[in-house]
Amino acid sequence: MVTIALLGALNGAKKKGQLKTETWPTLTLDAPKRPEWGDLASTVAMSLASSEHKAPHDIAQIIVENLPQREELFERVEIVRPGFLNLTVKPTLWQEVLRAIESQGAAYGKADFGRGRRVLVEYVSANPTGPLHVGHGRGAAVGQAIVRLLEAVGHEVAGEYYINDAGRQMKLLGASVYARFQELSGMKVEFPEDGYHGAYITAVAERIKQQLSDTAGEMAPADLETQCRVLAYQEMLRLIRDDLSSLGIDFQSWFSEAALLESRAVEQVLDELKSRGLLFEQEGALWFRSSAFGDEKDRVVKKHDGEYTYLASDIAYHRDKLQRGYDLLVDVWGADHHGYIPRMQAVMQAYGHPKERLHVVLVQLVKLLRGGVEVKMSKRTGSFITMREVIDEVGADAAKFYFLMRDSRTHLDFDLELAKQRSTDNPVYYVQYAHARISSLWRVAAERGVACPQSTEADLAVLTDPDELGLIRKLSAYPEILQTSASTFEPHRMTYYLQQLAALLHMFYNKHRILPPAVEQEQGDGGAIEELTPKKTAARLVLMRSVQQVIRNGLTVLGISAPEQM
């Protein structure tokens, strides 16, 4: 509404010939850092200075003169030093925020600029060779949050897990389990080099031994090994699904690499590229000319031994995604794969798309701490902390919140002790508690026979206290946070915002009364207690409901529960 007024002022001034710039810069209004600078500030005057050949201050003056509805909308309009335009809006406008939250409910903050665009978010995609570890957990939380963020701004989104169920890793899995299987049968065997050493491998071997107890004796070793591979794979995939679902994450689709190979999609795709001169043979191998699209060098797709490289099936896989009609592909990868981005973006370009058609979100490692002390993990000995262990210890909500607290590109310190603490030192608890605390207000209100009015039934004009207006202002910022979060694929902005909102709520709650004291309670003669009229109670209840709604909306986007009580 204020932006419209500003735009009106600019256009009005242009009509009168006071301004001549062709197209206005995008008008951004942000909340200034200091309260005395008003509610909203604009820097348009300064950014127009060069194209108008006028002093910023004069331009600001012109804008102010042309502001429509100046009296109705603004309490105060100020021009400060270089050319800041500081606007203090009428408190009545803030009431609109509460009405909007109430009427839009769960939709408050959402947008539809993604309308009509289909997006596929591929995430986790861990090899089905063992349980998920903590790093996968972070990728899972980030992926899910991005799916929901993109949905919230109107995209049609699907989450997909790409299963690497073909190739070397599977063979190693099978061989490792088979070796353990043989050991269980009393044979001395050499364990495969680069095999999987984890205890879970032996556990799988044991189960397989039981399952096959009748028929194992009659099977050829090769068949047995195949059996081991297939059964182990199935078990691992089930394990992964279970782990993910205990994190509250489910995928719309699971895409099998083996199925892709079986459909001969890889051959087709390579033929296609070949016919367009994008493949060439050299030193007995087949190469993709990715350097033609900005990659630093060309890449092998088919090795001299006739095997396809991982890249070959990845090209086919991404080609498949494009053919399924997605307008945007988002891949969530471990940060150690960053070098892979140029060649996959080359694939996009090879198919005539801009490289931005594929957006890769990188997720850095998680460093686990317990009470400030690092929990050492060693891949070599197979003693790593699984995602399951973390969820069992701290709970899915806390795990997700922590995974989403930082920019995914940076290393994350995750303190298990802190994450399970039920104190305000624990950010998850702090935010959820804000929500639960408001729920408890409804319970107490009911006990005391206080009705919780709709915004139309309450006189919101009594919300004039700086703490009240501060909360409302924060609530009004939510849509922009959500939308920025979505368009930059950065869920951590949401967790940060929620912590700030929760902090304001707790401060407010500690300082101000919302409900009148219970009748039987002594009124205490300390005169410093602020006067609480039924009108004020009603308005504050409306405010509290809005805060609760926004916290719930934010947590929901992040896939975290908003408990009624804790």
Place this chain on the structure above:
RNA sequence: GCGCCCGUAGCUCAGUCGGAUAGAGCAUCAGCCUUCUAAGCUGAGGGUCGCUGGUUCGAUUCCAGCCGGGCGCACCA
């Protein structure tokens, strides 16, 4: 060596499509106190935004070069 990411308070990190005195939490210090839901509340100190140049009316933000950390540079996935 080349490429990508990171470098902001003692610690963990936000912020930055260039904007006004750089923010939060933890820790530290100083008070207060047991409250509608309670595991506390209020306040204070703390910074050459890695360094050096450049562009600009204005740079923590953009550019270049350096320093430090991580990762990647396979006919592995």
